[in-house]
Amino acid sequence: MPASVYNKTSSANFQTMKIFVLVIAVILGSFYLMSSVLIPVIISFTLYALFEPATLYLVRHNFNHSVSILIVLLLLVIFGFIATAFAFPQLLDQVGLLQAKLPQILSQLEVFLTRYSSELSAKIGIDLDNSKIIISLLSQFSSLGQSLLLNISDKLLGFAIISLLVPFLTYYLLKDYKSVRNRLMNWLPNSSFELGWLIYHRVARQLQSYTRGVMIQSAVMASICIAGFTLIGMDIAVLLGCITGILNLLPYVGPIISMVLTLLVASAMTPFDPSLLYLGVLVIMSAQIVDNAIVIPAVIAHAVNLHPVQVVLGIIIFGSVFGTLGVILAIPAIATAKIVYNNLYTDILNAHRKTPR
């Protein structure tokens, strides 16, 4: 590469990085300022991404825009009400059942650990102090499990409050989001106006298709697992299916966690039926096959173009910095950052090439 081209490339890279860091700082700052309402805002934007096509469909069929939004939201509220009335109590019962079963699941875990640590000690020839390791692991796991379940109960109540705020926010997003967005984009200077819109358009398109794809994917996974678990006679089939669907939001890591959870629930069932262990895994694997063979190619292929290493590292880093929310937002955040950086870089490099030396 000639020296002048190399200089322009590295200078463009440096300038892109400066603007990119500034953009990220502004985004993180906005997230910090909105931290108290961040979850309802994210849920509302998700619903906006999901329901905007439905409102456009109604508008296309000669409905007024505001009426279309009201019809869509009315359907959402009716669906929410039915879900709350029927599924919510059942889910709460199943959380209670899981809480009651937790000691049994832990004792089952203890049996596994005792057996395998003894075998491991015999194989590697080092005498592991099984009781200490097990007591430490179990006490940590037990407190984690209990607090997680208590948290779930708390969050279910918190969810009721959020559900009042979310339809309100979603209505105004569906009604006024584009006007507000246009106003904000008008603040861009003339030199960045078109680039700003191009980046926005690419990011919005990718996030919308990713959000829709992931929601469909989770619903399909949850439905298959609920049906499968019910069919094989697994305890807390609905809750376990829903958890599997939600965990599917986390690629690579989610299916493994849901498989471990399924094994633990199956092993704690009385009377213990070893075939349930295999059947439980079979249900999740079947759902994964449907997911990989049908759902992903149909709804999320090309939604995000990320390398598996980027995905796994992103999940770990975002998870350690922002917790559970970070784990869920890791993929869209990295995909967005990639689009912003690439477009900024292309534009800055073009400007550098046009600048005479």
Next chain:
Amino acid sequence: MSNSFWSNIFKKQSNEIQSIANLWQSTPLFNKIPARHIEFLSAKMHVRHFQPDEVIFRQGDQGAGAILVMQGSVRVMANKTELALLEVGDFFGEIALAERDIRTADAFSIGNSTLVYFLKQDLEEWIELEPRLGARFLMNLSSTLAQRLYQVNQLIADQ
């Protein structure tokens, strides 16, 4: 009663929309598109003001849509050769409404000018709402691009 605060924030003045719609209506891009649809689209367009000699875009920049001259005039140049001098009612950069989004020339504002951006994104959203009229618009766009290509070919043949 309408809320003037919100309507001022979120809506363009109707006379501005009408002026934009009138200008677009006389262009080949909106041939046989009903006036109310042009007004609907005009309300979604973006008005920008440029200073004398301000760069509108440079060759190689990524373009987001077509641009209409609402006030003032614009010089379009490539390799230091003037390609066109555009006045009120003229439009340029329509290639960005088709697939390719790289600007093929430089454009500068000559004096103070007001330009209207018709973004590809707004066009796509409108096509989803009005597929038949969208097809009509795309036919108009393709014949405009073909005509431009014909003119360039003539120019090359004459040299």
